[in-house]
Amino acid sequence: DQQVKQNSPSLSVQEGRISILNCDYTNSMFDYFLWYKKYPAEGPTFLISISSIKDKNEDGRFTVFLNKSAKHLSLHIVPSQPGDSAVYFCAASGYSSASKIIFGSGTRLSIRP
Amino acid sequence: ETGVTQTPRHLVMGMTNKKSLKCEQHLGHNAMYWYKQSAKKPLELMFVYSLEERVENNSVPSRFSPECPNSSHLFLHLHTLQPEDSALYLCASSRTALGPQHFGDGTRLSIL
Numbered sequence: 001d002q003q004v005k006q007n008s009p010s011l012s013v014q015e016g017r018i019s020i021l022n023c024d025y026t027n028s029m030f031d032y033f034l035w036y037k038k039y040p041a042e043g044p045t046f047l048i049s050i051s052s053i054k055d056k057n058e059d060g061r062f063t064v065f066l067n068k069s070a071k072h073l074s075l076h077i078v079p080s081q082p083g084d085s086a087v088y089f090c091a092a093s094g095y096s097s098a099s100k101i102i103f104g105s106g107t108r109l110s111i112r113p
Numbered sequence: 114e115t116g117v118t119q120t121p122r123h124l125v126m127g128m129t130n131k132k133s134l135k136c137e138q139h140l141g142h143n144a145m146y147w148y149k150q151s152a153k154k155p156l157e158l159m160f161v162y163s164l165e166e167r168v169e170n171n172s173v174p175s176r177f178s179p180e181c182p183n184s185s186h187l188f189l190h191l192h193t194l195q196p197e198d199s200a201l202y203l204c205a206s207s208r209t210a211l212g213p214q215h216f217g218d219g220t221r222l223s224i225l
Contacts, residue, residue: 002155034213043117043203043216044156089156100169101214103156 003027004092006104014112019077021107023090026071030092034101035064035075038087047088048075077109085111116140119204119217126194127225134189134220136204144210145187147179148203150219156203162187163210191222199224 005024013019021035031052036044050057050064050073057064063076077084090104117138126132138145147159161169162181176198178190187204201221205214 004155032211036216041218043119043205043218046213046215049213100158100161100171102158105153105155 002105003030004090004102004104006088006090006107008107009105010108010110012110012112013080015082016079019075019080019084019109019111021075021077021088021090021109023073023075023104024071025073025092027092027094027102028071029094030102032093033064033066033073034091034093035062036089036091036103038089038106044089080111082111082113085109117204117206117215117217119202119220121220122218123221123223125223125225126191128194128196130194131190131192133191134202134204134222136187136189136217138185138187138204138206138215140206140208140215142206142208142215143184144207144212145181145184146205146207146214147177147187147189148205150201150203152200160189161210168210194222194224196224198222 003026034049035047037047038044048059048062048064050066066073087106087108089106091101093101120135144163148156150156159173160179165181180188201219203219204217207214
């Protein structure tokens, strides 16, 4: 059973608009969450993270929101740019086993002109 | 330049072959990881090394054997693999076992 779920395998957004990628988790012991971006034929690249003591973390065009009660996090990209087209992976870990990061199955984001 | 280099990028081998995947990081990190990514599945953590000691082994079959001779190098030795082992194998490193991981571009492995 997947502990980290990305229920939308794909998402298409117009350039300049906001992209919202969603992620749900089931393990309440998770307290550190990350988003990675992956281009074809490349390894995942770390984008942004958030710990459970926060509900929002912002880095330029990227903002991650965490709703602990709903066990839900989201990544907002605004404004969306063509170079944002990639697969985005949500990941989670607990400080008690921080090296053991559990990944979601990814959402393919396509930015259309 | 990702800082984490994996070789080879592609590998085709028979089920009776022995081969090794290599990972090298130039980031001064102390933790290194092997992941497996099969088609339409999430990344699966295989092994974790922290300060050259194996700290995690996720019930991986013994036909996969990791080796971490120093903090910059990580190997995955392969022996008598099965067709279901065909996948993308990704190496990653992090400054400590707590930090974000930096990934290599992976080795695409095909078992005939």
